[in-house]
Every structure is written in C-alpha cells, then in structure tokens.
Amino acid sequence: MPVKYGTKEWDEEYQKVVEERRKAHPKPIVPTPEWGQIFGETVDGDAEYREAAKTWEGAVTLVLQAKPEVGLDEDVSVVLDLWHGACRSVKILPKEEAAKAPYVLTGSLDTWKAVATGKTDAIKATMLGKIKMKGNMANVVRHVKASKRLAGCTGLVEAVWPDELNKDEIEKFRADIKQLREQFGF
Amino acid sequence: MAKGGYTGKILEVNLTSGEISKTSVGDETLRKFIGGSGLAAKLFLDRVSPQVEPLSPQNTLFIMTGPLQGTNLPGAGRFNVSAKSPLTNIWGEGNCGGTFGPELKFAGWDGIIIEGASDRPVYLFIDDDKVEIRDAADFWGKDSYETIDMLTDKIGGRRKVKVLAIGQAGENLVKYAAMIHDKAHAIGRCGLGAVMGSKRLKAIVVRGMGKASIAMPEDYNKARRTALEMIEGDAVAQAFHSMGTAVGLPVGMMTGDVPSRNWSLGENLEGSEALGGPAYSEKYLTKTHACYACPIACKRVVQVKEGPYKGEEQAGPEYETCCTFGTLIMNNDLAAVIKINEMCNRYGIDTISCGATIAFAIDCFENGVITEDDTEGIKLTWGNMESVFKVVDKIARREGFGDVLAEGSRAAAKKIGRNAADFAVEVKGLEAPMHDPRGFHGMGLAYAMSNRGACHIQHMGFFVEQGMSAYPEIGLKEDYEGQTSDGKAEMTMICENLGMVWSSAVLCIFAMSCLKVNNLVEFLTTTTGFDYTLGEMMKCGERVWLLKRGLNNLMGVTAVDDRLPKKILTPVNEGATAGSVPDIELMLKEYYELRKLKANGYPSREKLEDVGLSDLARRLYTSGK
Numbered sequence: 001m002p003v004k005y006g007t008k009e010w011d012e013e014y015q016k017v018v019e020e021r022r023k024a025h026p027k028p029i030v031p032t033p034e035w036g037q038i039f040g041e042t043v044d045g046d047a048e049y050r051e052a053a054k055t056w057e058g059a060v061t062l063v064l065q066a067k068p069e070v071g072l073d074e075d076v077s078v079v080l081d082l083w084h085g086a087c088r089s090v091k092i093l094p095k096e097e098a099a100k101a102p103y104v105l106t107g108s109l110d111t112w113k114a115v116a117t118g119k120t121d122a123i124k125a126t127m128l129g130k131i132k133m134k135g136n137m138a139n140v141v142r143h144v145k146a147s148k149r150l151a152g153c154t155g156l157v158e159a160v161w162p163d164e165l166n167k168d169e170i171e172k173f174r175a176d177i178k179q180l181r182e183q184f185g186f
Numbered sequence: 187m188a189k190g191g192y193t194g195k196i197l198e199v200n201l202t203s204g205e206i207s208k209t210s211v212g213d214e215t216l217r218k219f220i221g222g223s224g225l226a227a228k229l230f231l232d233r234v235s236p237q238v239e240p241l242s243p244q245n246t247l248f249i250m251t252g253p254l255q256g257t258n259l260p261g262a263g264r265f266n267v268s269a270k271s272p273l274t275n276i277w278g279e280g281n282c283g284g285t286f287g288p289e290l291k292f293a294g295w296d297g298i299i300i301e302g303a304s305d306r307p308v309y310l311f312i313d314d315d316k317v318e319i320r321d322a323a324d325f326w327g328k329d330s331y332e333t334i335d336m337l338t339d340k341i342g343g344r345r346k347v348k349v350l351a352i353g354q355a356g357e358n359l360v361k362y363a364a365m366i367h368d369k370a371h372a373i374g375r376c377g378l379g380a381v382m383g384s385k386r387l388k389a390i391v392v393r394g395m396g397k398a399s400i401a402m403p404e405d406y407n408k409a410r411r412t413a414l415e416m417i418e419g420d421a422v423a424q425a426f427h428s429m430g431t432a433v434g435l436p437v438g439m440m441t442g443d444v445p446s447r448n449w450s451l452g453e454n455l456e457g458s459e460a461l462g463g464p465a466y467s468e469k470y471l472t473k474t475h476a477c478y479a480c481p482i483a484c485k486r487v488v489q490v491k492e493g494p495y496k497g498e499e500q501a502g503p504e505y506e507t508c509c510t511f512g513t514l515i516m517n518n519d520l521a522a523v524i525k526i527n528e529m530c531n532r533y534g535i536d537t538i539s540c541g542a543t544i545a546f547a548i549d550c551f552e553n554g555v556i557t558e559d560d561t562e563g564i565k566l567t568w569g570n571m572e573s574v575f576k577v578v579d580k581i582a583r584r585e586g587f588g589d590v591l592a593e594g595s596r597a598a599a600k601k602i603g604r605n606a607a608d609f610a611v612e613v614k615g616l617e618a619p620m621h622d623p624r625g626f627h628g629m630g631l632a633y634a635m636s637n638r639g640a641c642h643i644q645h646m647g648f649f650v651e652q653g654m655s656a657y658p659e660i661g662l663k664e665d666y667e668g669q670t671s672d673g674k675a676e677m678t679m680i681c682e683n684l685g686m687v688w689s690s691a692v693l694c695i696f697a698m699s700c701l702k703v704n705n706l707v708e709f710l711t712t713t714t715g716f717d718y719t720l721g722e723m724m725k726c727g728e729r730v731w732l733l734k735r736g737l738n739n740l741m742g743v744t745a746v747d748d749r750l751p752k753k754i755l756t757p758v759n760e761g762a763t764a765g766s767v768p769d770i771e772l773m774l775k776e777y778y779e780l781r782k783l784k785a786n787g788y789p790s791r792e793k794l795e796d797v798g799l800s801d802l803a804r805r806l807y808t809s810g811k
Contacts, residue, residue, distance in 0.1 A: 124653030
C-alpha cells in the first residue's frame, strides 16, 4: 500500500519494512532499505569515520544508476544523514527529495561496487569522472579523510551485489525493488 | 605543408654583435618536432655545441611557442624556454603560462633564439616586426616586479605589452634563477633566468597586433567546443578552478603524495590543512585569474591583510611553493608562504629548487652537518621562517652562506662535504618537486629518467598514476596501483611520449589532463593542416624524448645518472606510504628494455634511426660507443 513521503506514516512503515526485511535477508542486496540501515549503523559505529568527520555537516546522497540487466530498472538514491561524525540514518528516498541533499554523488552500480570492494577509491573515481559530484568541493576536500573512510565503510557491510545474482534471483530482485518503489515512492 | 599554426618566422638575436635577423624551419621539421620544446631541442642539436658552458655567451636561449599559441584553444596560453642548464649542466627547459606566448605569436614570431652576451644590461623590445635591443641600465638591480611595471609604463601604447624579466637572482647568476612574466607566471626550473642574466638580458618585451592562423577553421571550432565541454565536466578542472593547485595538498596528504620535513615525515595533516586549497581560499583569496583563453583559471590572487606578512594583492603561491616552503620545512603559516612566494618572484628564483635547497640546509643543520659557524649565525631549524627569509635574501644576493646555496643542493652538498649529500633530494642536479615516489612508484622512475632532471610535469604520469586521467587509447590502464613498481616502466614511457607532444605543441598539462589523446590530434591537425594520425603524433613524442635524451648523452649523461636520491629510497614510518619504497632497479631494467637504451644509457643506434634521428645517432656513435 503506497505511503506518502514526508509523513509520519512513511517513516513508520519504512522502519517496519526494514526490520522485517533484515530478518528475512541477513545478507542484504545492494541497494535495498535493509542494506542501507546496516551501512548506516556501520558508519555510525566506525571510530575512524567519527573522528575524521567530526566537523562534517550535511546529508550526502549516493545515486546508484540503473542497470536493468541485473534487475535495477531505475536509479536508486541512498541518502546518508551525516552530522558531526554521526550517521543518523541511511534511507532510500524518492529521487526528488534525495536530490535536495547538499552533496550528491552519482555513479554506476559497477563503480560503486569497485569502490566498496576496494578495487578503486572514491577520490580516484571522482577524478576520473566515474562519480559525478554536486556540492561544495572545498568542503569535501577539507574532509577528504572522512570521505575516504565513508567509502571504505561500504566494504565492511556483508552484502550481495545485483551482478552476483543468478537469473531467477535477478527477476525476484527486480520485482522486489518495484514493489518497494511503489510502496515508498522511490 | 603547414597551412596554419605557424608564422614561419623565428627571431634571431645576437647580443654580442647586436645583430637581429630571422630564420625559418621547413615543414618536414615542423611536422616531426611540432614546436615548443621539441623544436627547441632540434634547433639546439643543429646550432649549439653540447659542451657549451651554460653561462657563457655561446649558450643559446630558445624561447618557443607551438602551433597552438595564439589560438583560443583551452590551455594554449603557454610557451617554452630551453637552453643548457647552469644548475644541472644538461638539457634545461621551462614552461610558463600567462599571455607572453600568444603575444609573441601575434607579433608574428614562432620563437626567439638568443645567442651571445651583451657587454651592458639590455632588454629586447619586439613590437610586431620591429625589434630593438635597448639599454636596460635603469632596470638592472631592480626586482622583476619593479622591472615589469617600469617597462610597461615606459613603453605604454594602446595595447599593453607583455614582459618576461629577471630579478636580482638572474643578474647574480643564482643557478636556479627564474624568469618572471607579468608578476604572476614563471619559467621556474633549471636556472634559465641565470642564462638570461649571463647575457645581461634583463627583459623581453612583446607587443603583437596580429592574430593566429588556423588551417581548418570549421573543424577547429568543433574541436574547441568539444574540448571546452570536456573540461567543464572534469572534476580535476573543477577542483583547480575552485581552489587552485593547492587543492592537491589535503588530497595528496591522504594518498601519500606530499613530502614533509625534507622527505623524512610520512604524514603531516596539520600542515596540509593549514596550507591546502580550502584554507587558502577562505583566508587569503581575493580573486582568480586565468592564462590566455583558459577556462580552468587555476591561478590565484591573494592578499594578506594583517599581521607580520601583510602585503599588497598579488599572485598567490602554487601547490609546489606551499609544499617547498610549507610542509617540506615544517612551516604551517600560509601567510609566510605567500610572503616568501612574493620574495622569490621578485628576486626571480625557482621556488621549488630554492625551498628544496633550504630544506636540505635545514636538515644538514638539524643533523649537525653544518652549524651556525657555517650559516653566519642563522639558526636553520624546522619551521623557522625568520631564518628562511634571511637565507632567501642571501641566496638572491649570493652573500655568505647564500652563495653556497645559490649553487643548488647538489653542489652545496659537495662543497659542505661529510654526509651532506644524504640530505640533498635531487636527480641530475634538479631538486625533486613535491610528489612522493614512495606513494606513486612510477613518479620515481619519471624523476630518474626525465630529461631535465627530477620532473613531475613533462609527462602525464602524475595524472595517470594517481587516477585523475586515463588514456586507454594509447595503452595506458585506468586504475594503476600507486605503491607498486610492476608495470610502471611501460606506463612511464607512454606518459613521457604523450608529454613530449603537448610540450612541443605547448598545451597546458591541466587542459591535457581533461582531454583524450584524439583531442590533441584534432587540435594539431585543424590548426596546422598537417594530417596527423594518433600514431604519427605519438611517434613525434617518442622522437622528441629520444632527442633530448641523446642531447643529454652528448652532454655527458650516462646510466649512472639515472638514479633516485637516498631520501626517496628510505621508507617513512607513518602515513599512506609507510614502509613503501619504489623498486627503481626493477623499473629501470624494464624501462631500458622498452626504450631501447643500451647499458651505458644511450638510445640504440637502430632506435634513433627508426625515429628519424640519424644525425644524432651519427654524433653519438662516432667514437664507437
């Protein structure tokens, strides 16, 4: 049943769904709401990140671009609510809302996986144009250690990437994301 | 035949006889060597004895544009100066932004060749095709800023002249004296300002009322538009635009690029935060500034409005200066760096060699190799800027201990003796710039093999190895791992070959870093009308590299000189590069094979002939080497 973003119902329903899905999927697929929550907890509990980001203010949106062949038919926007070293939440939001964040980083699924698995780092990927950044670059550069650690935290979450799914699993994932999209408007 | 890009005239000035003439270069030579440093090297081979004493009248200054100067292609505002270097005693060159290069082209000249030496101070005035050697007695002894202002006012005219001048350091033959252009840009490296000083040539002043010629205007415009779009969307260009080159400090400290405490400290976060792009922009930036027709506009204009370093609005320091007079000597006061940058610019001194030589001296002092007896009572300690200001002044005037340091760190170490050489970080006599090969091993190979000595900017290695640019179209990977030496020989060689092309076309490395190799092919083809293919263009790059290498061999360079200094081969204990050291022997072995260099460091005869350098081959192999 669709819920409208920005309402108390949306928040409550989202949290309820995340908790149910975490129990059902102990190793979540990227990018799902339950994966986002685990990622957020990982960042929030990371002492190195907390220290490096203690002066950081501002939400960061990670846009994972669509890749239909692995079940991701549309872009997904993951919003990290970051404040003075804390990660207060990580949620998948409607793209119009997510775009309002002061920092938006957009990349392909493959690029984000390369960053998460340590094959490349986020700074290099940004320099090469594989991640497009919107936001105050001076502030990002000032917090380059925090940015690097944040990207490193993605690799600490035990998760499955869509390109690791078999054919049946991809279709299941596609349907799952579609249903979540209809329910939560992302 | 070239249908554009070149004026077809090179100015020749003999300061001994006062003769002014012109020469030209055939199309075949232009096509093979392009212009800029490539053409300069070819002309040097043809005209100058490699055994020439760098500060003698026989040394020749080649001030060259490439076919792109005078167009409005992004990054085409630069020019090149080459000669035998008094600092290294081998091939020397520098590259400078601003507007001098385009103005020279507007005046109708592809370049200037300056031979001989005047018996009194002079300046050269080029007013389109009217060229005069004029008396410079009023300017001799003045710093470069004063000289530029006085000449600009004196000459006046409807169109403001562009000036390239030396300061007192060049007059006093400081071995790393620079040439300063319009108080904001420099031919910094290799001591070419001293070559100018040895000729008693105080300044070159240019005014040009013409315009560049373009062979294929419609295709040129398309190529230009494409390039502008690519630059606009490039993250590195955006970073340089918003924070200048000092943006490299905080990022570089994380990746292990930035050296501290004369290369002995692996991490200095306080330093990078205090001196880097964000702090710089917040505290002292008043506006930005661009070279001719450049959209990146990485140049900074700064002002320190209060405190002991309070001063006028002026050109701000670049990344290199923020490091050499910042992290390298453990100074975190950016206002002091701004002041010392001004001082070096006014005196006309290369901030890289000067800062690095002072860091060497501090390291010697801190380790007891020299004492206050050697330094006339100056306490050369880490972060002691009061002492640094005194030493820079002494260097420029060649007074006391400054006279020792004015020779460069290699010569100073030799004079000091004991184990002073352990603290000098130079290759072939040129002090290493501020990019740490322990973080990026390929940079170490580039330092060892660069034709002017340790150099980070005559090849694309810096951008490629650090993942800021990728050129798979010429065999370079997208994602090199910094702290490995495997595969870096091929990477370095290809980056050097590409570097020689843009150094000959004379395009800014920052623009090149945003583009692909085919963009450069299009620039050259549409400007000159030469139908370059990518393969032919890269062959030009390979040819130019081998030419410069061969010239160096004729000047005495051998395999023994292809080395890295002790500091760079000593691991640090902290930071991103802790424990890492480039395997220079491995990289050199692979590189020599790829470049077809013989065991003595000479390119093989077959290779030289393959790239069309038979004359050089003949000269290198006449004695049966």
